[in-house]
Amino acid sequence: MKPVFMTYTKKDLINLAVCMVLSVLVIPTFITTEYWYTSILIPWLCLALATIGQQIVMGYTGQLALGAAGFMAAGAFAMFNLILRVPDLGFVGSLIVSGLIAAAFGILFGLPSLKVRGIYLMVATLASQFFIIWMIDKFGWFKNYDSSGIITAQDIVILGKPFTTPLAMYFVCLAVTTVLTLLAMNMARGSTGRNWMAVRDMDIAAESMGVSLLRTKVQAFAISAFYCGVAGALFAFCYLKSLEPVAFDIKLSFKILFMCILGGLGTINGAFIGAAFILLFPVLLNAIGNNVFHGAIDATIISSIEQVIFGGLMIIFMIYEPLGMAKLWENIKQKWKTKISSSTNLKSSLGKKT
Amino acid sequence: MTIERKFKIGKPILEVKNISLSFGGVKAITDTSFDVLEHEVRAIIGPNGAGKSSMLNCINGIYKPQQGTVSFKGKEIPNITPNLMAQMGLSRTFQNLALFKRMSVLDNILVGRKLHTKTNFLEVAFQLPKVKKEEKINRERSEEIISFLEIEDIKDTPVGKLPYGLQKKVELGRALATDSSVILLDEPMAGMNVEEKRDMCRFILKVNDELGTTMVLIEHDMGVVMDISDRVVVLDYGKVIGDGTPDEVRSNQKVIDAYLGVEH
Numbered sequence: 001m002k003p004v005f006m007t008y009t010k011k012d013l014i015n016l017a018v019c020m021v022l023s024v025l026v027i028p029t030f031i032t033t034e035y036w037y038t039s040i041l042i043p044w045l046c047l048a049l050a051t052i053g054q055q056i057v058m059g060y061t062g063q064l065a066l067g068a069a070g071f072m073a074a075g076a077f078a079m080f081n082l083i084l085r086v087p088d089l090g091f092v093g094s095l096i097v098s099g100l101i102a103a104a105f106g107i108l109f110g111l112p113s114l115k116v117r118g119i120y121l122m123v124a125t126l127a128s129q130f131f132i133i134w135m136i137d138k139f140g141w142f143k144n145y146d147s148s149g150i151i152t153a154q155d156i157v158i159l160g161k162p163f164t165t166p167l168a169m170y171f172v173c174l175a176v177t178t179v180l181t182l183l184a185m186n187m188a189r190g191s192t193g194r195n196w197m198a199v200r201d202m203d204i205a206a207e208s209m210g211v212s213l214l215r216t217k218v219q220a221f222a223i224s225a226f227y228c229g230v231a232g233a234l235f236a237f238c239y240l241k242s243l244e245p246v247a248f249d250i251k252l253s254f255k256i257l258f259m260c261i262l263g264g265l266g267t268i269n270g271a272f273i274g275a276a277f278i279l280l281f282p283v284l285l286n287a288i289g290n291n292v293f294h295g296a297i298d299a300t301i302i303s304s305i306e307q308v309i310f311g312g313l314m315i316i317f318m319i320y321e322p323l324g325m326a327k328l329w330e331n332i333k334q335k336w337k338t339k340i341s342s343s344t345n346l347k348s349s350l351g352k353k354t
Numbered sequence: 355m356t357i358e359r360k361f362k363i364g365k366p367i368l369e370v371k372n373i374s375l376s377f378g379g380v381k382a383i384t385d386t387s388f389d390v391l392e393h394e395v396r397a398i399i400g401p402n403g404a405g406k407s408s409m410l411n412c413i414n415g416i417y418k419p420q421q422g423t424v425s426f427k428g429k430e431i432p433n434i435t436p437n438l439m440a441q442m443g444l445s446r447t448f449q450n451l452a453l454f455k456r457m458s459v460l461d462n463i464l465v466g467r468k469l470h471t472k473t474n475f476l477e478v479a480f481q482l483p484k485v486k487k488e489e490k491i492n493r494e495r496s497e498e499i500i501s502f503l504e505i506e507d508i509k510d511t512p513v514g515k516l517p518y519g520l521q522k523k524v525e526l527g528r529a530l531a532t533d534s535s536v537i538l539l540d541e542p543m544a545g546m547n548v549e550e551k552r553d554m555c556r557f558i559l560k561v562n563d564e565l566g567t568t569m570v571l572i573e574h575d576m577g578v579v580m581d582i583s584d585r586v587v588v589l590d591y592g593k594v595i596g597d598g599t600p601d602e603v604r605s606n607q608k609v610i611d612a613y614l615g616v617e618h
Contacts, residue, residue: 187478201453204416208414209445210532
């Protein structure tokens with residue numbers, strides 16, 4: 001398909017328009033309960049952003065990394081300290097700088113990827129997870145010597161206006177996510193993305209074509225950590241509204257990894273689908289537990305069932321659709337298209353006969 | 355072969371001097387020297403395990419020989435890496451296909467344009483005008499190569515789904531996209547049927563003829579090699595046993611012995 005505007009095809013522009021109308025007009029008009037914003041939409045956007053980061057390093061560049069939550073923690077605490085100590089930066093400025101700080105960590109912890117690969121790299125990148133959390137816990141300066149262990153996040157103020165209601169925070173997350181998603185799509189479809197995928201698919205050939213493995217891998221880690229850092233800052237300031245290292249433990253890293261794999265490796269929209277699935281699934285199970293079984297099933301059992309089903313789904317997807325839900329969605333669309341076209345063909349041919 | 359060539363064979367562009375390579379105790383190449391002249395089609399032949407692919411890997415920097423030097427474009431290159439050689443204008447294909455399987459044919463060939471892409475990731479992310487300009491040039495060049503190789507109808511197919519013969523063609527396309535002055539082809543016709551082989555020969559000669567690209571190829575099929583190459587070097591057990599025009603090599607007793615066997 002020929003691009004009509006920048007690198008976007010007509011289909012992309014329609015998709016973008018639909019998403020924008022849905023998120024800017026439809027959702028704010030029809031969803032009025034705070035619960036939806038504070039517990040579903042805001043964390044969904046934040047985690048989808050972090051999943052895009054994971055996609056860049058794992059789905060596109062093929063480097064098994066497991067430490068997204070560590071970079072999120074770096075971003076979140078960087079944000080806290082920047083607003084506290086450099087108030088002149090403003091919210092957006094601080095957000096960008098905290099992303100850059102996370103990116104610096106990304107470069108540092110991405111360096112092992114030059115020597116080790118696969119499952120061994122995964123273990124090596126775990127270091128980022130533990131090191132960053134340990135560092136924040138160990139040195140009181142990062143928490144401004146707060147003894148309680150949980151710090152309240154500062155209020156979001158952009159250009160003198162406070163963004164404190166759930167709806168306002170949703171719009172902040174939406175704006176940041178939209179901009180960063182578009183940038184990620186541009187990179188993924190352009191020469192940058194081709195270099196990433198070349199390294200993923202056949203690194204020796206990539207090198208023989210002049211793609212530097214060092215630069216490409218480190219670049220992917222840095223950009224990935226930038227996305228995770230920004231996502232972490234939003235996660236802390238818009239969703240948790242507090243900062244504690246425990247919130248960014250290894251479980252969150254795994255969650256993001258699952259979102260990435262279930263959503264579909266090497267796709268940007270998969271990040272959103274995967275994040276939505278993993279966030280909404282427990283909500284759905286709870287609702288079934290409460291409404292169908294009227295609380296007859298214990299909540300702890302439900303959360304255990306959740307883990308079992310996630311595990312099962314991971315295995316099923318790995319076997320039958322390694323490219324995840326994004327691919328599944330493509331296939332369904334394709335099937336419908338052929339169905340519709342064949343039925344219209346049938347109708348028109350029948351029409352001709354009579 | 356009396357037709358006037360557009361690009362006359364010139365001075366040596368690539369020289370390999372006294373290369374020795376061993377893996378542990380196994381000697382793959384022993385004290386091998388030969389040269390490649392500008393604009394020629396040079397073949398490296400030899401029985402299985404003669405060290406042909408190892409030789410290409412040494413030239414390209416994937417293997418580091420224990421002894422010997424490689425000179426390219428008149429310069430001796432001390433620390434060869436695949437990346438450095440690519441930047442100097444040497445591209446290659448691989449024996450067991452090293453394509454980017456999940457990417458489309460067009461994207462594979464576009465990766466070959468990497469060294470003609472100067473914009474960085476931030477410029478790409480923000481789609482600055484110069485990115486679009488560069489992308490347009492690279493795409494046009496890639497489309498040219500695609501139509502040159504007559505693979506227009508599969509350009510959007512993921513390479514992993516293509517049959518072997520077509521994949522070999524795509525790999526040649528990717529090497530061509532670099533606009534290199536020398537292309538190393540590691541068994542470009544292995545596993546092909548007669549027709550595909552004839553096609554591949556035609557493309558190799560066409561590239562050499564129209565673009566003046568120096569071709570260094572490894573091949574098993576003696577007939578093919580003798581038809582298309584200007585000069586042939588024969589390796590056996592990691593040593594050069596014959597070097598010269600196809601006719602000279604054909605009448606070389608050592609080569610005949612290596613290929614047909616000799617009574618002991």
